[in-house]
Amino acid sequence: MSAPQPINKTGMEPVAPGQMSRRRKAAMVVQLMIAEGRKLDLAALPEEVQISLTRELGALRLVDRATLSAVASEFADRIEGLGLAAPGGIDRALQALDGRISPATAARLRAEAGPPRGDDPWARLTALSCPALVPLMTSESAEIAAVALSKLPVAKAAELLGLLPSERARRITHAMSQTSAIAPDTVERIGAALAAEHCVEVPQAFTNPAPDRLGEILNSSGSATRDAVLGGLDDDDPDFAADVRRAIFTFADLPARLAATDAPTVLRRIEQPVLITALTAAQAEGGSLDAAATHLLDNISQRMAQGLRDEIAERGTVRRLEGETAMSEVVTAVRAAADAGEITLVTPQDDEEGVA
Structure with missing residues (x-):
């Protein structure tokens, strides 16, 4: 500490x-x-500087006008002599460079710098979902896990315990008896370490889940390719295959996914030759594709449906590739209508809930 400043006889x-x-x-x-x-953002200063400044303010008494004027003038001269003010600190530097460096680089720098000053690590940890907290509770020591469990809201702690293996839950709950004497600063250090380990956001290259991405690709693939891929996935990863099947939306799915009242809206988006080709090919294939064509024809006006049936009868044989392309265009029109808010598709989850 610096020596106390001298004062004159007037105090x-x-x-x-x-x-x-x-x-x-x-x-x-x-x-x-x-x-x-004036409003001052002193919280942005390092903690040591804030402490030192507070102590100096506490030591101040009376300051004569001449001294105050001289100090203020010196300060003003220093401010006027500044040529550049940098952001100060990695957090502010990243804010200044937002949009100018890659997200992956920014994420890496944030991870290296750790949480920003003033950040509450326990708030970030308790904001995690219970499934996201399971790795923390299983990888850390029982004592550390007990501290983390104690910091959670009661309902969330109870839910999290239910997700843990019974033996692990028993060890953690027993370790809670050893948390009574832990000092507050120790709890804060534990929170900071856990947040640095378990709350680091990893930049995601893709916004959509993998099943949705593959489902979109298979939607535009031929039926032979689609069936071969799904058959291979059933052997290699049945759970992933099931997720992909839920994400797939093909012509055969129209009866389950497209409400009867939405059929006229969708057909207005499809050019007549494409629609005739798709319906002709679907009826020729039979099975689920024929059922999808019937779903469309049965849910439009009788006059329009009869006109389409007449054109289908005159269309003749449709090549397989041409028919699949036309049916894909019908599905694309359905999705476009859903994206535009004109219709609402029924999801597989909705079907399962309705059956339950």
Whole structure:
């Protein structure tokens, strides 16, 4: 600590600013700005600087006008001499560079820098979902896991315990008996370490889940390719295959996914030759494709449906590839209508809930 500053016989700060430390001068300038009602963001300063500044303010008494004027003038001269103000700190630097560096680089720098100053690590940890907290509770020691469990809301802690293996849950709950004497600063250090380990956001290259991405690809693939891929997935990863099947939406899915009242809206988006080709090919294939064609024809006006049936009868044989392309265009029109908010598709989850 710096030695106490000398004062004169009047109890005021010494007149000569040259005898003062830079800390004392800074404290005078801060006190002057506070007295004038200025708002200062001192929380952005390092903690050691805040402590030192507070102690200097506490040591201030009376300051004569000449001394205050000299210190303020010196401060103003230094401010005027500044040519550049950098952001200060990695967090502010990243804010200044937002959109100018890649998201992956920004994420890496944030991970290296750790949480921002003033961040509450326990708030970030308790905001995680219970499934996301399971790795923390199983990989850390029972004592650390007990501290984490104690910091969670009661309902969330109970839900999390239910997700853990019974033996692990028993060890953690027993370790809670050893948390009574833990000091607050120790709990904070534990929270900071856990947040740094378990709350790091990994940049995602894809916004959509893998089943949805593959489902979109298979939607536009031929039926032979689609069936071969799904058959292979059933052997290699049945759970992933089931997710992909839920994401797939083909012509054969129209009866289950397209409400009867939405059929006229969708057909208005499809060019007549494409629709005739798709319906002709679907009826020729039979089975689920024929059922999809019937679903469309049965849910439009009788006059329009009869006109389409007449054109289908005149269309003749449709090549397989041409028919699949036309049916894909019908599905694309259905999805476009859903994306535009004109219709609402029934999801497989809705079907399962309705059956339950």
